[in-house]
Amino acid sequence: MTTRLDAFDLHILKIVQANNLATHRAIAEEVNLSTPAVARRLQRMRSEGVIWKDVSIVRPEEVGNRMTIIVNVAVESEAIEQLDAVKHRFFRCPQIQQCYYVTGEADFVLIMSVKDMTEYEALTRSLFFEAGNVKHFYTAVAMHRVKVSMEIPVGKDA
Amino acid sequence: MTTRLDAFDLHILKIVQANNLATHRAIAEEVNLSTPAVARRLQRMRSEGVIWKDVSIVRPEEVGNRMTIIVNVAVESEAIEQLDAVKHRFFRCPQIQQCYYVTGEADFVLIMSVKDMTEYEALTRSLFFEAGNVKHFYTAVAMHRVKVSMEIPVGKDA
DNA sequence: CGTGAAAAATGTTTCGG
DNA sequence: CCGAAACATTTTTCACG
Numbered sequence A, B: 001m002t003t004r005l006d007a008f009d010l011h012i013l014k015i016v017q018a019n020n021l022a023t024h025r026a027i028a029e030e031v032n033l034s035t036p037a038v039a040r041r042l043q044r045m046r047s048e049g050v051i052w053k054d055v056s057i058v059r060p061e062e063v064g065n066r067m068t069i070i071v072n073v074a075v076e077s078e079a080i081e082q083l084d085a086v087k088h089r090f091f092r093c094p095q096i097q098q099c100y101y102v103t104g105e106a107d108f109v110l111i112m113s114v115k116d117m118t119e120y121e122a123l124t125r126s127l128f129f130e131a132g133n134v135k136h137f138y139t140a141v142a143m144h145r146v147k148v149s150m151e152i153p154v155g156k157d158a
Numbered sequence C: 001c002g003t004g005a006a007a008a009a010t011g012t013t014t015c016g017g
Numbered sequence D: 001c002c003g004a005a006a007c008a009t010t011t012t013t014c015a016c017g
Helices: A007-018 A022-032 A037-046 A080-092 A117-129 B007-018 B023-032 B035-047 B080-093 B118-129
Strands: A052-056 A067-075 A095-102 A108-114 A134-148 B051-056 B067-075 B096-102 B110-114 B134-148
Touching: A007 A022, A007 A037, A007 B051, A022 A037, A037 A052, A052 B007, A067 A080, A067 A117, A067 B096, A080 A095, A080 A108, A080 A117, A080 B067, A080 B134, A095 B051, A095 B067, A108 A134, A108 B134, A117 A134, A134 B080, A134 B110, B007 B023, B007 B118, B023 B035, B067 B080, B067 B118, B080 B110, B118 B134
Parallel strands: none
Antiparallel strands: A052 B051, A067 A108, A067 A134, A095 A108, A095 B134, A134 B096, B067 B110, B067 B134, B096 B110
């Protein structure tokens, strides 16, 4: 929060969070600004890290990665060293899309994208059993991805 | 999976999943193809829905001190009607970024982005208590977002 | 289907307010 | 810091292998 964002910035963010391929002209028209103004603001927000990434999102079904699995993991030791080791292991696994370190009964929540249960089972072995420091884990299979987004509410509903 | 994707397509997907602002020329160079070839493949994958969205991802910290909260929700009735009502309610809530309908003890897993605990508490009231059909819910606060991505493994690790 | 060179559109830079 | 016009890219189109 080192940066101050005005109403124009927030409006632009709202747009590019939904579609970052929108042309500067189209954005400029919607927010009532000139093309270079929009370009400057986008460039600033990208260099300052307000916008931290620009990505395409693909449908899992289309590339053969079919199942989404949500795993709650509890660790044995919460010593910093051990915890960092676990975090790194999770971070480096491509099938783990998201990993949150959380309060409460579980220590980690993982969101994974795997091809099938066979692949998942193999991963549980290498990630949870063999690697150590995992007390127990609870697996939930996603039957329906009701909503999948990275959008952050800005403006009126923020 | 109506479409067949060749090695070039997968390679391109890998790139744009990390950065969809990469120029066609840069992509072409990396995958050893001509610029228009890359353009055609991208256009095809977008029209066919393999690439289903192109978005900017913003840092939550930069748009107001935001917290990520993971909620497990169990419903009373799993009748289709009631379930759809709940899904729609969750889908329409801007603070709910992700919603999965899952097997197991909980019925839904929600990933929420809220400004503070006050906002979260207000949402729990309107989403869980007043709206009905929610048996119980379990709240976990994310202390650290270890990994946050929508990337799907393609190619060698898929 | 992929390639390479033209046209159209987009993004960027330079200025003066 | 914004906006208008010149400038440089990129994207697209098209004829051809």
